[in-house]
Amino acid sequence: MVATRACNDFKTFKAFVEKQSGCRIKVLKTDKGQEYLICTNFFEQHGIQHQLTTRYTLTKWKVVATSIYILNVSNKKCCDKTPEDAWSKRRSSIKHLRVFGCIAYAHVPDQLKKKLDDKGEGCIFIGYSTISKAYKLYNQRQKDWSLKSQKEEMMIHDNYEENERQMDSIPSEPKSSNKP
Incomplete structure (x- = not known):
């Protein structure tokens, strides 16, 4: 049940992201949980590389999520835009950023x-x-x-x-x- 729901949620997310961005998902990283193993055929059919990471505690995932958020609102050297600016087509603010912990x-x-x-x-x-x-x-x-x-x-x-x-x-x- 959880595996089927996770796979369906990913399919919905994939359709949304690809339609909004005009880009396709190439890689999906997950921990070694069982919920995405049922999606293996779907990943192969759509050319998505499924990478497995080690299992982390919830606290470590919060550090990772916060780091990714900060990277998404930080300028990139190549295009003088943040990923958030490129995605939303407007300038984002970083006034709300705080020090983790x-x-x-x-x-x-x-x-x-x-x-x-x-x-x-x-x-x-x-x-x-x-x-x-x-x-x-x-x-x-x-x-x-x-x-x-x-x-x-x-x-x-x-x-x-x-x-x-x-x-x-x-x-x-x-x-x-x-x-x-």
Whole structure:
């Protein structure tokens, strides 16, 4: 069931990306999970090279995802554009970038606090959302992974302590159902 769904999701993603970009997918890298093995014939029929990587912990994948995000918004020497600019056909901003693993303070909405409560809650910055304009934060006290909108965070962006890192306290997998 999971394997069939993963294969169908990839086919949908492939059609979308190739139609939007005018380019075809040449390589797909996955861990050694079983869900993409059912797609082997599809990959061969469409000339897609399937490369297998070693299995990583969830935390390492977050580092990789954040690195790729930063590469996509960084200028490239060859074409004086970022991949994001080339894809979206407009200039992107990098004002929202933060140091991976730095201490961040998530805004607590007025409805959820009392008069003398803190305006922010200490978290660790672990990446960027791929589905909305949000940061991925890990709340150490609640042992919770969550998304905080960049607009909400920008109100308190001076409270990022980018020289302070707390990476050792991030578990390899979320303990709650509020997964990023």
